[in-house]
Amino acid sequence: MIQGVLMAAVVLGVPIPTPDQLMWASDELTSIGHFNMGTFQSCGIGAMTLEGNAEEGASYIALPPASTFAPTNVSTDQWIQAIKSYGAKHAVLVVSHGCGFNTFPSNTAFPEFDFVYNYSIKHSPWKNGAGDIAREFVDSCHKYGIRPGFYHGAMNNAFLNVVGGKVQPNTIPGQAKITQDQYYQILLANLRQLWTNYGPLAEVWFDGGYPSDKGSEIASLLQELQPTAVAFGGPGKNVVRWCGTESGHLSYPYWSTASAVNDCTRGEPNGAVFVPAEADTCFQTGAGVSEKDRAPYGGCWFFNANMVPKSLSALVSTYHDTVGINANLLLDWTPDQTGTLLPAHVQRYQEFGSWLRACYDDAVVQVANKTGMFSVTVPQGAAFDRIVIKEDQTKGQLVRGYTVAINGKVEVTETAIGHKRIVLLGKYVQGPATVTFNVTLSAANEPTPVISSFGLHNCSQTPTPQGCAFTSNFAYNAPANIVISSTKGSTSSACCSSCRALSNCAVFTLSAAKTCVLLSANQGGDATQGALSGSPLR
Numbered sequence: 361m362i363q364g365v366l367m368a369a370v371v372l373g374v375p376i377p378t379p380d381q382l383m384w385a386s387d388e389l390t391s392i393g394h395f396n397m398g399t400f401q402s403c404g405i406g407a408m409t410l411e412g413n414a415e416e417g418a419s420y421i422a423l424p425p426a427s428t429f430a431p432t433n434v435s436t437d438q439w440i441q442a443i444k445s446y447g448a449k450h451a452v453l454v455v456s457h458g459c460g461f462n463t464f465p466s467n468t469a470f471p472e473f474d475f476v477y478n479y480s481i482k483h484s485p486w487k488n489g490a491g492d493i494a495r496e497f498v499d500s501c502h503k504y505g506i507r508p509g510f511y512h513g514a515m516n517n518a519f520l521n522v523v524g525g526k527v528q529p530n531t532i533p534g535q536a537k538i539t540q541d542q543y544y545q546i547l548l549a550n551l552r553q554l555w556t557n558y559g560p561l562a563e564v565w566f567d568g569g570y571p572s573d574k575g576s577e578i579a580s581l582l583q584e585l586q587p588t589a590v591a592f593g594g595p596g597k598n599v600v601r602w603c604g605t606e607s608g609h610l611s612y613p614y615w616s617t618a619s620a621v622n623d624c625t626r627g628e629p630n631g632a633v634f635v636p637a638e639a640d641t642c643f644q645t646g647a648g649v650s651e652k653d654r655a656p657y658g659g660c661w662f663f664n665a666n667m668v669p670k671s672l673s674a675l676v677s678t679y680h681d682t683v684g685i686n687a688n689l690l691l692d693w694t695p696d697q698t699g700t701l702l703p704a705h706v707q708r709y710q711e712f713g714s715w716l717r718a719c720y721d722d723a724v725v726q727v728a729n730k731t732g733m734f735s736v737t738v739p740q741g742a743a744f745d746r747i748v749i750k751e752d753q754t755k756g757q758l759v760r761g762y763t764v765a766i767n768g769k770v771e772v773t774e775t776a777i778g779h780k781r782i783v784l785l786g787k788y789v790q791g792p793a794t795v796t797f798n799v800t801l802s803a804a805n806e807p808t809p810v811i812s813s814f815g816l817h818n819c820s821q822t823p824t825p826q827g828c829a830f831t832s833n834f835a836y837n838a839p840a841n842i843v844i845s846s847t848k849g850s851t852s853s854a855c856c857s858s859c860r861a862l863s864n865c866a867v868f869t870l871s872a873a874k875t876c877v878l879l880s881a882n883q884g885g886d887a888t889q890g891a892l893s894g895s896p897l898r
Contacts, residue, residue, distance in 0.1 A: 367896070374756035374803045375617055376636040380598045382753060384563065384590045385616075385636050385779040387449035388683050392511065392640060393439060395493065395695045396457045398662040400428050403459035403518050405532060410458030410516050410523075412662055423518050423534040426483035428463060434486070434493065434699030438501040442706045443506070443693055446713035450507035450562040452592075452690070453497045453648070455554065457511075460519030463493035464557075468549040473542055477550070479519040479534075498558045509563035509589065510554055514547055514578075520730075525571040544574055555585035566594040569622070580661040592638055601627075601635045603687055606667045607866030608641030608678035609896075613776035614685045616757040618886055629760055629776070629803075634753075636779070639682040640690040643705070643878065645670045645882060645895075646836070660882065663694040669708040676715055681863060686778030687825040711830050723815035725795075730811045733798040738791035744816035745788045749797070751777040759809045761801030775801075777811075777858060787819065828856035828894040835869045835888035842881045850876035852892055860896040869893045 365530055377385075397403050398412030443451055461478035466846040482489045494510065501508040515525045520543055521535045522528070527543050555561065564586065570578055570593075579595035590598040604608055604624035607773045617631030628636065642660035644667035644878045660667055670678075675691075682689040693709075709870065724744045725736045729752075738744060749760050757778050764772035764783070772783050795816060802809050844865055847858070855876035859865040863879045872890030882895070 372757060374806050375632065376756050377616070377634040377636070377753055378598050380588045381600065381634065381636060382592055384450075384598075384600060385688065387507075387562075388688055388780065389447045389485040390450050390452070390563070390638070390688055390690045391443040391448040391691045391693055391748075392452045392690050393497075393695070394454045394456055394457070394662045395431075395699065396463055396662070397424055397429055397459040398457060399695065400424070400430070400697055402459075405518050405521065405523065408523065410461075410518050412659075414540040423459070424505065424531055425534065426461065427485055429463075429481070429484040429486065431486055431695075431699035434491075434496065434695075436493070436496040436605060436648065437503065438700055438706070439497070439498040439693055440504045441693060442701055442709045443691075444504050445706075446691070447716055448501065448506065448691070450509055451497075451501060452509040452511050452563050453494065454511040454565075455494050456513055456517070456550070458513060458516040458518060460513075460517035460522075461600075462550070464495070465492055466550060466552060467553055470542070470545060470549075471740055473538070475536060475538060475542065475546065477546065479536075494558060494805060495553070502559075507560075507562035508558070509561050510556055510558070511565035511567060512551060513568075514566055515568040517543075520546065525569075535600070544571065546575075547571075548574070548577060551578070552585065553583065555589075561586050561589045563590050563592060563600075564594060565592045567592075569593050570595065571575055577822050599633075599635050600638050600688075603637040603682075604661045605639070605864060605866070605880060606641055607864065608639060608689070609639075609681040609863050609866055610639055610685055610687055611863040612685045613774070614687055614778070615687060615776050616753060616778045629757070634756065636664075637687040638690050639678075640680060640686045640692070641682075641894060643669060643692050643708075643880065644694060645674070661694070663693060663696045665696075667839065669705050672708065672711050672715060674895055675708070675712045677897050678879050679712075679716065680782055680784065683732065683780060684782030684784075686776060686780060719819040720817060722817075723748070724818050726813065726815035728813050730797070730814060731799075731808050733796065734811075735796040736814070736816070738789070738793040738795065738816065740792045742791040742818070743788050743820070744818045745785055746817050747772070747783040747785070747795075748813070748815045748817060749777050749781045749783070749811060750779060750813040751781075752812040753779060755807050758803045758806055759799055759801075760803060761799070763798050763800055765796045765798070768796075788818070826897050828860065834893045835871070835886060835891040836867050836877075836879055836893050837883045837886075838869065838877050838879055839883065842879050842883060844878040844880055846878075847876045848874065850874055852894075855892075856894060856896065859894070865884050865896065867895045 402412030404410045465482040466477040466480040497507045531652035575595040601619045615627030616636045644660045824874040855870045860870045
């Protein structure tokens with residue numbers, strides 16, 4: 361018999377989520393689509409790449425004319441059907457990235473300083489300038505039951521000559537000539553149009569944040585026009601935070617609370633704000649191909665003909681290391697220059713969804729709305745290999761510690777649950793069996809934690825990824841800021857094991873000289889004779 365130990369001496373005043381944050385967390389699987397100027401041509405200021413798949417430091421990076429954006433077969437229905445097939449509940453479309461090209465028909469104009477936003481879909485050959493990618497995207501979302509959202513960059517805009525939220529002193533051909541104050545007016549006007557003309561939005565994205573001296577104005581505008589939208593990296597009352605890595609692999613425990621809204625770490629149980637995390641990661645990978653065209657962030661966010669979809673095992677591993685530890689997974693989609701997704705991309709999304717449904721749709725045993733300590737019985741002939749636990753966070757994230765015992769023996773001792781925790785046992789447990797859950801530590805002077813769902817699952821028909829996926833004669837790019845460690849005299853198995861042991865290790869390369877380099881992100885790579893690269897299957 362497992363003795364219950366309920367302790368309560370942690371923190372006063374647990375931060376409470378908004379209903380909109382809770383709805384966002386319940387989506388779990390989300391998606392982001394990059395279809396913009398970078399799909400057709402790289403864009404930047406001088407040698408600074410701001411969008412697309414260009415070799416970093418290339419001096420030819422400039423502002424492509426609006427006529428460069430010339431898709432021939434845009435199918436937003438196909439995009440949304442594809443991401444819905446893996447279970448995405450809402451989708452964010454990149455309508456203005458670092459290039460500053462707007463895939464919505466911007467009406468922003470300021471005659472008083474002779475400015476017209478003439479770098480948008482209205483000035484492209486697509487539909488003779490009468491099209492609206494944002495509108496077609498939103499209509500497709502509504503058609504297929506997906507909640508829409510928008511990404512509009514606020515810190516980088518090559519057309520407006522803005523980098524890091526600041527107007528630069530020198531211009532290149534095609535750029536607007538504006539002042540800092542004029543930039544703020546243009547940004548707010550674009551956001552007002554976006555947040556007014558397309559109905560309710562699930563999420564608005566601020567990649568890299570927003571100009572700090574305009575935070576209150578942006579927050580007021582958001583509250584006025586989109587009061588129920590969450591703001592990724594933004595201001596306002598419904599903020600969600602970046603997880604701190606684009607690898608798709610986070611470190612347990614992961615908390616819904618943090619010290620500040622811009623805290624890009626795993627958070628902390630006594631955090632001052634409720635600000636759940638979103639983990640954005642690429643769908644494409646450079647594994648197995650020579651990636652000659654690359655951007656500073658790997659060239660994987662926009663369509664790249666030199667890249668392929670991540671393997672099913674890699675996607676499953678990412679799911680467990682994000683959704684499975686209390687973060688939302690934001691997986692991207694990348695239409696090609698025609699405006700459609702490649703068949704291989706659509707197929708992989710479908711395979712991913714089929715795996716998730718086969719594994720998690722039906723539980724062996726499941727109970728709901730329990731408190732304290734409780735037990736479930738696994739009948740004769742049944743088996744399970746993982747546990748899915750969900751905490752009711754309506755009154756905050758309250759669980760600070762818990763155990764799970766199987767037939768009287770404690771097999772799991774952990775801390776955070778949050779919206780969802782998936783515990784992979786690494787073995788199959790046959791019934792009959794008694795499984796006992798017990799909250800051992802909770803927030804002080806707060807309501808008793810409620811476990812909204814506790815389920816046991818058997819995924820024997822959906823093979824659990826093991827080991828690593830290897831690619832011969834290929835080496836990942838290894839800039840110093842993503843290198844975790846470098847070990848000489850290693851082997852393929854040791855390099856794989858080292859990466860698997862670190863949740864922040866995304867990929868690794870074993871050189872021909874047997875040096876193992878562990879990397880926190882996949883930033884593409886190149887064909888390299890004698891090198892062996894790989895990624896952990898979790």
